[in-house]
Amino acid sequence: MKHLRRLAPYARKRKYLIMAAIASSLISQGAFLIMPKLLGDIVDQVFQGGQRDRLAFYGLLILFLSVVRGAFNFLEIIAGARCGQAVLLDLRQDLYAHLCRLSFTYFDKTRTGQLISRITSDLEPVSMFLTWGFRMIFKNILLFVGVVVICLRMHVTLTLVSMSALPLLTLTAMVIGGKIRPAYESAREQLGVLTSLLQENIQGIRLIKMYVKEKAEIARFEQESETLREKTYKAQRLDAIYYPITGLWAGLASLLVLWYGGLQVINGSLTLGEYVAFETYLIFITLPTRMLGFMVSAMLRTDASMERVHAIIDAVPDITSPPRAASHSPVSGRVDFEDVSFGYTHESSTLTDLAFTIEAEETVGIIGATGCGKSTLISLIPRFYDPQRGRVLIDGHDVRQWELSALRRQIGIVFQDTFLFSGTLRDNIAYANPDTDDEDVARVARLAALDEFIQQLPEGYDTVVGERGERLSGGQQQRLSIARTLLWQPRILLLDDCTSSLDTHTEYQIQQNLESERKGRTTIIIAQRASALSTADRVFVLESGRVVETGTPSSLARDTGSLYARLRASQGPSGTDDPLPTTPEGVP
Structure with missing residues (x-):
């Protein structure tokens, strides 16, 4: 339950609501526990003792206790619900805020549907536990302790007989409860898979219709839905097994109480009213013992959901502001790449040994084959990623030493x-x-x-x-x-093939x-068409992650052997064709 315990800091912020819910529950349950004793007194004093004049008194007293119980039960529900929703609000906001702080590498590796599932579906069990589950656990524990204390004061031996099934109930809860958590974890994971599939298909509906893949995608969705149904059914089946078994143990305990308690009434060591009160208390104690499995199940489901939620919260962004970050603003706009190499994985290299300077207020064009690293290059300037080797500097300051928000306020990018x-x-x-x-x-x-x-x-x-x-x-x-x-x-304006x-x-x-x-x-323009770079002061030509040519558009165009000139010539007057072959960029 280590993940469930991490809700404690959120709960402490709402301690007054929790105290109000606990106090209301104590009063409500206290009034509830008095009623069986009054019922026993009615049997002994009114029905058997003939004191009919006391019936009205007991009736009014029971009515008063019912009103008190109902009023404080209402206050408990209100305070518990407000506390639960407040904690859930804080958790959801912290989760989303942390998600916004995570780096691009996290989103590169995590499917959008899984994230949506964790922020929405995985918070549902948490919401139910916070608004209802934890109150039921507290109330049932309180009811169990109160009944045991009262029953021990009434008749010790009969109390021990009534609790003979408790070890069996506990063992059943432990065995079945240990299987419930993995089952619900599996179901939650599958729900994330289904959410991802649904999100992708809705976004790609035009493509699906264009290639007449409706039947194939429907079949794929049905298969994943069926898997979710089976996994959910398995978890629910474990829940369903628990209640009949605990009902059997509770029935056996009731049978033993009936046998032993009946003998005590016949022998005169126990009055009929005391026996009726004891049986009523036994019904009360059966409820929390049978609810033990539900409580364990609810806590395990919530713990499983919190584990998936904390998988996001515990993710550490790899792009952060340094402890003593500087803003260096306003900037003039000079950009330096000093022997920069970068790859999306350690096994691949997208950019290799880039070394150049872009002066302040200069307009530079970058052109090259699809996948040669153009977009990756400019993503290093606002620190979407950090290079594995080398440095990127703005106005002579390493971008890794900047405060992130201050850095990105100086940069605009058209993706x-x-x-x-x-x-x-x-x-x-x-x-x-x-x-x-x-x-x-x-x-x-x-x-x-x-x-x-x-x-x-x-x-x-x-x-x-x-x-x-x-x-x-x-x-x-x-x-x-x-x-x-x-x-x-x-x-600094970055235009990534935006025309x-x-x-x-x-x-x-x-x-x-x-x-x-x-x-x-300072403007950096990425383009596939040479015509888009006609106003640039200089042009960098990239090939396989390296700058292979640099010059003004006119000087590169005059050099008929240059890659830029061949590109320009093959595109024709309009520059609308894309003549270069594609090269892998190494994006996972």
Whole structure:
């Protein structure tokens, strides 16, 4: 239960709610425990003793105790539920906050569906335990102890007889409980697999329909669903086995109490009222002993879920700010690569011995075959990854010595794979600066050649783009991403093949618009088409993770033997073809 114990720091923050729930439970259970004694007194004094005038008194007393029990039971439920939901809120927020702090390498290795499953489905058993389970465990323990104490005061021998089945109940709970946790762990893992499959298929529904793979994916989903059903059924079957077995042990204990208690009543050593009260207490004690298995099962399921949750919380980000981080802002924008080598795994190498300098306010283009490491190269500048060897410096300072948020505030990147949130056009453009005014939003939209299109829409900038921007074309998504990055006003601008979906006219228009934004900014442009680099001060040509050529676009183009010249010539006047062969980038 080590993972369950890690909820204690969260619970301590809500100690007053816990104290209120415990106090209410004590009063409620205390009132409940008095009732069998009153029932026994009614049998002895009213039914057998003939004191009928006391019936009204006992009736009112039982009614009063019922009201007290109900009122404090209500307070216990309210306090327990509020405490449980508050703890769950803190846990969920800490989990998501830690997830946001994790490095790119973690997300490279972990499926999105598994993460969604852990943040949602795995918190369900935790939620049930916090809001209901822990109260039931406390109440049943309290009820068990209270009944045992009262029964021992009434008749020691009969109490021991009634508890004769307790070892069998305990053994049953331990044996079956030991099998429940692995069964639920397996079911939870399978739920993560199914969630991942569902998430991938929903995102790739166009591809599925295009290749007429609906039947194949339905069959695949049915197979994983069937596996989940079997694993869940196995866990539930273990739960189901427990109750009939414990019911048998409890029935045997009741039979022994009936035999021995009946003899005591016949012999006159026990009154009928005491026996009735004792039998009622025996019913009370049977409930918590039979609930023992449920309590063990609930705790094991919660512990299994917490283990999966803590697998995220315990993950250590490999990209963090150093203890004495510096901001070094504002920056001029000089970028240095000093003998940098990097691979996504230790067995592969994506970049090898990169050594170059990009001066402040310089515009540099990077071109090369697909998979040669262009995107990987620029991902080292904002420290999405750290090189295995060498250093990346900004203004002469190693990026590993920067405070991460300060570093990334100086850098803006337009990713190759555009991502948009399911809000409005304005929401997406102003994502990094939500308080910016509409004039600035419109200004960057004009720079990205997007404003004219937006003005033609009935709702203008308030138009909802749909999930992941599905209502926009690929080119419109790229232009929106460019506008969003320009509004960030970075000192270092990284453009990762962000005009690949645009026609050459729109691409040229954006290039000309960005010319006015070059002052005070270092710009690195990744492109497949040579035409996208026409405004660059210099061009780096990459091949298999190495810079093989460097020069101005015009000087490289004049060198007919250069790789850049061959690329430019093979693309033709428009520069729309991709003539280079692909090389593996080594991404796992």
